Amino acid sequence: MSVSATLSDEIYLQVVTFLYREAYLLDHWKLEEWLSLLTEDACYLMPVRITEEGIGSGGFLPGLYHFEENKSSLTLRIKRLQTQFAWGENPPPRTRRFIGGVLVHRGDRDHELEVTSSLLFLRSRGDSPDLGILSAERQDILRLTPEGLRLARRLILLDHTVPSLESLFIL
Amino acid sequence: MAARTRSGLRLSDGTPLKELVRVEEGRIAARVFTDPEIYQLELERIFLRCWLAVAHESEIPHPGDYVTRRMGEDPVIVVRDRAGQIHVLLNSCTHRGAEICRASRGNTREFVCPYHGYRFHLDGELASAPAHEWAYDQRFDRKAFTLHRARVGTYGGLIFATWDASAPPLEEYLGDMRWYLDLLLRRTAGGVEVVGAPHRWIIEANWKTGADNFIGDGLHTFMTHRYAIELGVLPNDPLIGWFGWHISIGRGHGVAMVGAPERIPLPPYLGLPQELWPLLERALTDVQRRVLERTATIHGTVFPNLSLLNTTTITTEEGVPRVPFLTLRVWIPLGPHRMEILSWFLVEKEGPEWYKEASRKNYERTFGLTGTFEEDDADIWVSLTRANRGAFARKYHVFNYEMGLHRQPRPKAEWPGPGDAYWGDYCEANQRTFWAQWRHLMAEDGG
Numbered sequence: 001m002s003v004s005a006t007l008s009d010e011i012y013l014q015v016v017t018f019l020y021r022e023a024y025l026l027d028h029w030k031l032e033e034w035l036s037l038l039t040e041d042a043c044y045l046m047p048v049r050i051t052e053e054g055i056g057s058g059g060f061l062p063g064l065y066h067f068e069e070n071k072s073s074l075t076l077r078i079k080r081l082q083t084q085f086a087w088g089e090n091p092p093p094r095t096r097r098f099i100g101g102v103l104v105h106r107g108d109r110d111h112e113l114e115v116t117s118s119l120l121f122l123r124s125r126g127d128s129p130d131l132g133i134l135s136a137e138r139q140d141i142l143r144l145t146p147e148g149l150r151l152a153r154r155l156i157l158l159d160h161t162v163p164s165l166e167s168l169f170i171l
Numbered sequence: 172m173a174a175r176t177r178s179g180l181r182l183s184d185g186t187p188l189k190e191l192v193r194v195e196e197g198r199i200a201a202r203v204f205t206d207p208e209i210y211q212l213e214l215e216r217i218f219l220r221c222w223l224a225v226a227h228e229s230e231i232p233h234p235g236d237y238v239t240r241r242m243g244e245d246p247v248i249v250v251r252d253r254a255g256q257i258h259v260l261l262n263s264c265t266h267r268g269a270e271i272c273r274a275s276r277g278n279t280r281e282f283v284c285p286y287h288g289y290r291f292h293l294d295g296e297l298a299s300a301p302a303h304e305w306a307y308d309q310r311f312d313r314k315a316f317t318l319h320r321a322r323v324g325t326y327g328g329l330i331f332a333t334w335d336a337s338a339p340p341l342e343e344y345l346g347d348m349r350w351y352l353d354l355l356l357r358r359t360a361g362g363v364e365v366v367g368a369p370h371r372w373i374i375e376a377n378w379k380t381g382a383d384n385f386i387g388d389g390l391h392t393f394m395t396h397r398y399a400i401e402l403g404v405l406p407n408d409p410l411i412g413w414f415g416w417h418i419s420i421g422r423g424h425g426v427a428m429v430g431a432p433e434r435i436p437l438p439p440y441l442g443l444p445q446e447l448w449p450l451l452e453r454a455l456t457d458v459q460r461r462v463l464e465r466t467a468t469i470h471g472t473v474f475p476n477l478s479l480l481n482t483t484t485i486t487t488e489e490g491v492p493r494v495p496f497l498t499l500r501v502w503i504p505l506g507p508h509r510m511e512i513l514s515w516f517l518v519e520k521e522g523p524e525w526y527k528e529a530s531r532k533n534y535e536r537t538f539g540l541t542g543t544f545e546e547d548d549a550d551i552w553v554s555l556t557r558a559n560r561g562a563f564a565r566k567y568h569v570f571n572y573e574m575g576l577h578r579q580p581r582p583k584a585e586w587p588g589p590g591d592a593y594w595g596d597y598c599e600a601n602q603r604t605f606w607a608q609w610r611h612l613m614a615e616d617g618g
């Protein structure tokens with residue numbers, strides 16, 4: 001793929017396929033393969049959101065994150081699951097990631113794309129009939145590399161301020 | 172209906188509440204964690220009477236700043252008025268009870284009720300009601316409709332409130348726990364500050380599961396957080412949580428100061444950066460400084476639902492120096508089987524930037540909604556709540572709180588801090604202290 005690609009149906013298709021594939025890997029616990037889709041300098045952020053007054057207020061206060069991760073810390077999170085002692089993830093919950101509203105823009109750097117998408121995350125744990133639910137907007141930077149698209153940065157803007165969920169090791 | 176008799180409070184099935192909490196024998200009935208009737212009594216007998224932590228001063232530094240919190244299930248506004256004084260107000264209008272503040276944080280000059288427009292000053296007094304000369308026939312007594320105000324006290328920047336006019340002053344309520352709170356909140360002249368907004372999330376577990384764990388459960392680390400041992404994040408030694416002091420303060424408070432055996436080197440002062448050492452040495456007494464020097468982890472609970480953790484033992488990224496983090500959290504009851512966890516990350520104001528960042532990341536990755544340690548704990552507390560809701564468990568299941576029952580507190584020469592200090596954090600003396608206070612408020616004391 002040419003590095004200075006113009007936005008085209010072809011690129012849009014590649015981006016959407018990348019996002020679907022990534023969600024598939026996470027939902028199927030192919031976590032190392034998922035990690036390989038991240039650039040070495042990737043960052044993965046989910047700031048804490050609060051309820052504020054005023055239309056247009058995003059409710060993001062600088063300072064604290066739910067996720068403030070890089071590839072090394074994400075690797076440790078994933079290694080944790082392989083110990084069989086991550087009680088929240090074993091027995092493994094069933095997860096389903098729905099992705100929609102994908103918008104693709106050319107990034108600041110010409111080998112990068114800015115991708116916005118919506119995520120609906122459902123999780124079924126144990127024998128409980130209740131689903132854990134999160135919804136979020138994702139603002140990603142995807143980098144065009146010789147191996148294909150790679151995730152260089154993910155900013156997750158959670159819709160919840162007080163999620164009803166025991167825990168979350170990755171979204 | 173629960174009834175009061177000679178032998179204290181009886182539940183509606185005739186069980187004396189006292190019999191469920193036999194701390195002297197190290198036995199606590201499962202029922203206290205899941206019974207809806209007991210839960211309703213807790214809201215009145217504990218949450219209407221105790222001093223409850225609601226915020227930290229650094230969250231509302233300027234006049235007009237507010238956050239909304241809960242005391243028990245009751246929503247409150249914690250606000251700083253123009254003179255700098257802090258008020259804790261029931262977030263319910265004195266006219267018809269609409270919520271007058273609908274954000275979780277902000278800055279305002281006054282609170283205006285969205286229902287009919289009562290306007291309240293920041294100290295809770297009613298400033299005006301619309302068209303009151305006509306609406307109330309010129310008989311409107313503004314002063315009678317102040318928002319409900321809780322008593323407010325602060326310690327080390329932490330803001331507490333109580334609904335009980337006859338409660339002892341906060342300082343007395345905290346008692347000797349202050350000595351240990353100083354080690355966390357006042358170890359440098361500037362103290363600590365909250366970073367950003369707290370983590371908040373809801374789990375299907377009884378609020379006491381968290382309080383009971385943080386107050387003294389040194390034993391669970393090796394099993395609950397086993398992953399960390401498998402990955403070498405924590406040392407593989409079944410005594411990792413043992414080497415320390417388990418200190419019962421009384422009034423339901425407890426704390427543990429965990430170090431390591433002599434053969435294991437520890438960074439001084441929980442690994443706080445060297446830049447802070449001279450500040451510590453100035454702010455702390457010599458005794459406090461010495462005990463902090465050989466400490467790696469401090470955990471504890473201030474009765475009923477404020478817990479604390481300061482630890483340096485965990486790494487979350489290879490090649491990054493170990494730095495401690497400090498979290499305070501409240502276990503907010505939302506029903507017998509449900510709580511909100513509100514967890515603050517705090518750091519020394521005077522700390523260097525690199526340390527603040529490393530400490531924050533360490534906290535975020537191990538505690539809070541997405542924290543790996545928190546996930547281990549939360550999952551088990553949910554399961555504990557789930558497994559003890561059935562009729563059999565409620566009636567017959569009794570938990571073992573015997574650990575350290577026959578151990579004696581050590582003399583002052585061995586532990587110079589206040590409280591009854593037991594050697595070894597594999598002990599349930601603190602938990603028994605918590606439950607003794609719980610029993611006192613629930614079953615024995617007037618109220």
Ligand code: FES
Nearest residue numbers: 264266267284287
């Ligand atoms: S309920 Fe607030 S003004 Fe009527």
Ligand SMILES: [Fe+2]
Nearest residue numbers: 391395544548
């Ligand atoms: Fe734990």
